[in-house]
Structures are given as structure tokens and as C-alpha cells.
Amino acid sequence: MGTPVSAQGDGDAKRFWKKRIGDAAREARGDWSRSASDELVLRIAYFYIDAPAADLDNIVKPLQDALKGVAFEDDIQVVDLVASMRRKGVNVRVRMTAILAAAFAAGSDFVHVTVDRTSTIEVFR
Amino acid sequence: MTTAQLEQQKIEEIRAEFERNGFAILVRPSTRELPEFLRPFAPDLVATSPRGNVVVEVKASSDVDPDQMTRLAQVLEREPGWRLEVVFVNQPVAAEVPSDERLAPEEQVNRLLSSAESLFASGEVEAAAMLAWSAAETILRRSAQSAAPELERQSSARVLKHLYSIGLIETSVYEKLLLLMQFRNAVAHGFEPKMAAPSIPDVVPDIRRLQQAA
Numbered sequence: 001m002g003t004p005v006s007a008q009g010d011g012d013a014k015r016f017w018k019k020r021i022g023d024a025a026r027e028a029r030g031d032w033s034r035s036a037s038d039e040l041v042l043r044i045a046y047f048y049i050d051a052p053a054a055d056l057d058n059i060v061k062p063l064q065d066a067l068k069g070v071a072f073e074d075d076i077q078v079v080d081l082v083a084s085m086r087r088k089g090v091n092v093r094v095r096m097t098a099i100l101a102a103a104f105a106a107g108s109d110f111v112h113v114t115v116d117r118t119s120t121i122e123v124f125r
Numbered sequence: 126m127t128t129a130q131l132e133q134q135k136i137e138e139i140r141a142e143f144e145r146n147g148f149a150i151l152v153r154p155s156t157r158e159l160p161e162f163l164r165p166f167a168p169d170l171v172a173t174s175p176r177g178n179v180v181v182e183v184k185a186s187s188d189v190d191p192d193q194m195t196r197l198a199q200v201l202e203r204e205p206g207w208r209l210e211v212v213f214v215n216q217p218v219a220a221e222v223p224s225d226e227r228l229a230p231e232e233q234v235n236r237l238l239s240s241a242e243s244l245f246a247s248g249e250v251e252a253a254a255m256l257a258w259s260a261a262e263t264i265l266r267r268s269a270q271s272a273a274p275e276l277e278r279q280s281s282a283r284v285l286k287h288l289y290s291i292g293l294i295e296t297s298v299y300e301k302l303l304l305l306m307q308f309r310n311a312v313a314h315g316f317e318p319k320m321a322a323p324s325i326p327d328v329v330p331d332i333r334r335l336q337q338a339a
Contacts, residue, residue, distance in 0.1 A: 087224070089215075089224050090224045091215050093210060093212045094212075095210055096209045096210060098198040098199045100198070101191065104191065105191030105192075105194070
């Protein structure tokens with residue numbers, strides 16, 4: 001997904017971004033079954049060109065809001081939240097997948113989001 | 126330190142890290158040392174252990190072949206117990222200075238200088254300054270590649286001032302380039318320049334002399 005919209009963004013921009021995230025999440029979820037009892041870890045990696053679009057905390061909230069109803073039922077299920085932002089391709093070490101490789105090759109910012117059932121307390125990792 | 130040296134340093138760091146964690150390491154393995162699915166590639170480092178295996182590529186971002194990286198990632202996704210890590214290594218990069226692109230070729234520099242002269246003659250002083258500075262910046266960054274590699278992708282002001290301070294640019298030329306840069310920066314960033322427009326016919330010969338020396 002491209003350049004994120006900040007939580008401070010206006011209504012139209014945020015609605016557009018949330019729709020885009022929701023669409024991407026629906027396409028990516030495959031046979032992921034949504035259960036209100038699952039405890040989840042949400043991982044967000046934002047890679048930008050030249051300069052970030054917003055502070056990290058303002059990027060996370062719209063993303064999480066957009067995933068509600070698609071990747072999970074309720075925000076309270078997200079018990080671990082891991083978020084990073086780095087300048088694209090500049091002194092970073094990445095566990096590279098084919099999806100990430102395509103995103104790194106493209107000429108724009110991108111956000112990579114994963115949702116998993118939690119297995120450890122991320123903050124103590 | 127050159128980019129090649131940075132890459133080598135990073136490979137050694139990663140080798141040490143994986144060895145501490147109990148992996149067996151091959152650095153730049155030969156084809157016959159690789160499993161068959163890796164033989165089309167030339168990975169920088171392969172780390173193996175009973176717990177899992179890692180292919181590591183250490184690359185300056187300007188040297189990454191995106192198709193190759195995607196193919197390698199796809200191959201490893203099909204191999205249980207294998208993963209790919211890519212380490213992008215760069216000289217320090219100033220904000221808004223491209224990290225991936227290569228410096229413009231001579232042909233582009235020459236074309237920009239000619240266009241700058243034509244534009245100035247037509248009274249298009251702002252456009253002329255933008256193009257003249259673009260050509261000058263390529264030449265300065267090319268000089269920095271050998272004189273001070275860590276500065277190649279720093280801000281234009283830093284590159285210009287450092288090359289002057291180490292004696293690669295004469296004072297009179299430095300002052301002309303500084304004026305050109307400041308005028309260009311004002312225009313490029315949407316401001317009204319405080320200084321008079323630089324004389325492009327006056328500065329372009331100096332830029333061409335720097336081009337010869339770079």
C-alpha cells in the first residue's frame with residue numbers, strides 16, 4: 001500500500017486510505033478466520049522515500065481502525081502492537097519476502113501490515 | 126570508507142552474529158557449495174543450522190537488482206526452513222537526496238549545461254540556474270566519490286563546502302557556486318531569491334573545468 005494518511009488527515013483522505021487498507025486486507029486474508037476471542041499481534045512497517053508522511057503514532061491508528069471488521073472484530077483483541085518506520089533502502093536489514101521485494105522495487109512509500117495470533121509478549125522480545 | 130568497504134564490514138558483522146547464534150557460515154559460497162535451488166544466485170552469505178537456514182544479501186541500495194531479489198525471495202518461500210534477509214548498506218544519505226539513483230552520466234551533464242546557457246540567453250534565469258546547478262551538483266558528487274565517499278549523498282551545501290575546504294575548488298569558483306546554489310535553492314523551494322540571479326555564462330566555464338578534473 002502507498003503513502004499512508006495521518007490520523008490528523010481530513011475526512012476524505014482518511015476515508016480513502018481506510019478503504020484502501022480494508023480492500024488490501026480482504027484480498028490478503030485468504031482463509032484467515034476471524035474470531036472475537038483471538039488475541040492478536042499487529043505488525044506495521046512503514047518504509048518511506050525521502051521523508052515520512054507523518055509520525056508513527058499517527059500512522060498506526062487509521063490502519064488499525066481500517067482493519068477492524070476485516071482482520072479482527074474489536075480493537076481490544078490487539079494485545080501486541082509492533083510498529084516501525086524507516087527510510088526505504090537506507091541502512092536497513094529486512095527479512096525479505098516476495099511481496100516486500102516488489103514493494104521495495106516500486107518507486108513509492110509503502111506500508112506492510114501483518115496480523116497474527118499472538119504467542120509471546122512482544123514488548124519483552 | 127567506500128561503499129564496498131561498508132558492505133564488507135557489514136558481511137563480517139553478520140557473519141559474527143550468526144556464528145554466535147550457532148550457525149555454520151559460508152561467505153560468498155561457490156556454486157558447488159550451494160543447494161541446487163540457490164545455484165542461479167550468488168548470495169553473499171549463507172547461514173545454516175538445524176533450526177533453520179538464512180540467505181543474506183548485503184547490497185548498496187543503488188546496486189540492488191529488484192527482479193533478482195524478487196526471484197530469490199520467491200525461491201526461498203518455496204523451500205521449508207529457509208528465509209532471505211536483505212541488508213541495504215549506504216553511505217549516509219541526507220533527506221531528499223536519492224538513495225538509489227546513480228549519478229547522472231556525462232551526456233546529461235553536458236546537455237544540462239548547454240540548456241542552461243540557452244535558457245539564460247532567453248531571459249529564463251530561474252530555469253537556467255536550476256539546470257546549471259543540477260549539472261554542477263553531479264560533478265561535485267562525482268568528485269566526492271573519490272575525495273570523500275561518505276559525503277556523496279549528503280546535502281548539496283555540505284558537499285560543496287567540504288570540497289572547497291579540502292582544496293578541490295578555488296575560492297573564486299566556490300563563491301560563484303555558492304551563489305548559484307543559494308539562488309537555485311530559493312527558487313526550487315518556492316521562495317523569492319534575496320540575491321541577484323547568477324550569471325550563467327560566467328559560471329558555466331568553471332563548472333566545465335571542474336567536470337574535466339572530476
